[in-house]
Amino acid sequence: MTWDAAQYLKFADHRLRPALDLLGRIGAEAPRTVVDLGCGAGNVTALLAERWPTATMVGLDPSATMLERARADHPSLRFEVADAAQWTAEPPVDLLYSNAALHWLDNHATLFPHLFRQVAPGGWFAVQMPRNFLEPSHLSVAEAGRDGSWRATIEPMLAPPPVAEPGFYIDLLASDAAELDVWETQYIQMLDGENPVAEWTKGTWLKPFLDALKGDERAGFEAAYRRRVAAAYPSRADGRTLFPFRRLFLVARRR
Numbered sequence: 697m698t699w700d701a702a703q704y705l706k707f708a709d710h711r712l713r714p715a716l717d718l719l720g721r722i723g724a725e726a727p728r729t730v731v732d733l734g735c736g737a738g739n740v741t742a743l744l745a746e747r748w749p750t751a752t753m754v755g756l757d758p759s760a761t762m763l764e765r766a767r768a769d770h771p772s773l774r775f776e777v778a779d780a781a782q783w784t785a786e787p788p789v790d791l792l793y794s795n796a797a798l799h800w801l802d803n804h805a806t807l808f809p810h811l812f813r814q815v816a817p818g819g820w821f822a823v824q825m826p827r828n829f830l831e832p833s834h835l836s837v838a839e840a841g842r843d844g845s846w847r848a849t850i851e852p853m854l855a856p857p858p859v860a861e862p863g864f865y866i867d868l869l870a871s872d873a874a875e876l877d878v879w880e881t882q883y884i885q886m887l888d889g890e891n892p893v894a895e896w897t898k899g900t901w902l903k904p905f906l907d908a909l910k911g912d913e914r915a916g917f918e919a920a921y922r923r924r925v926a927a928a929y930p931s932r933a934d935g936r937t938l939f940p941f942r943r944l945f946l947v948a949r950r951r
């Protein structure tokens with residue numbers, strides 16, 4: 697899909713917190729090589745560079761629009777085009793970090809062992825992915841998608857949740873891990889503005905569905921989605937909207 701960095705960064709503060717929580721659990725002291733996989737607009741890559749200033753660091757992402765923003769905002773850092781499913785590290789890296797990116801790829805049963813093999817012995821693999829796919833913010837995409845003339849376009853795009861239970865990832869990583877730390881957090885995000893949950897998903901999960909439609913169908917589908925999430929996440933008396941959001945974290949140190 698084509699990313700809109702400005703829409704994604706509208707909630708940069710809320711999106712940054714899990715990236716920092718993930719960073720906080722990585723025990724690497726002086727990694728020589730660090731990769732930020734699915735680095736997006738590069739704001740988290742910059743934090744990795746601050747924490748490990750002597751490391752050789754690269755942010756990788758397949759999106760030209762995200763990389764353009766990353767290079768503009770962080771000219772001293774290195775960013776390159778790459779698809780996580782195809783990427784291999786030569787030689788293996790000391791830290792492979794990926795925040796809010798790997799849920800865009802399928803076949804995790806193959807992907808996660810593959811990525812863990814790109815980490816050097818004693819090195820670190822740190823991943824955060826959303827796990828909010830069974831909440832109204834995400835379920836409303838399918839519901840609205842089936843509720844109009846756009847159904848023929850949207851329905852074939854619907855897929856099961858891309859992120860599995862925590863135990864699935866533990867089974868994939870444990871045999872090659874010297875340390876394994878897995879947890880979930882549900883952030884109770886307090887958002888400002890008009891229908892902010894719809895604005896949030898418009899920068900991420902909703903976007904490929906919107907991009908598949910044009911004109912009246914696009915407007916009708918978006919309106920149907922917005923109605924549903926406005927009802928599921930009402931504005932409070934103080935004008936703010938609570939958007940609970942669950943995320944899964946994995947930090948593994950390779951044997």
Ligand SMILES: C[S@@+](CC[C@H](N)C(=O)[O-])C[C@H]1O[C@@H](n2cnc3c(N)ncnc32)[C@H](O)[C@@H]1O
Pocket residue numbers: 699711715733734735736737738739740756757758759762778779780781794795796797798800801900
């Ligand atoms: C939600 S953004 C997160 C960006 C950044 N990691 C952050 O924390 O701000 C998701 C990113 O995953 C990237 N992505 C999607 N498919 C990918 C793939 N196959 N390989 C690597 N990155 C991918 C997207 O291009 C996008 O920049």
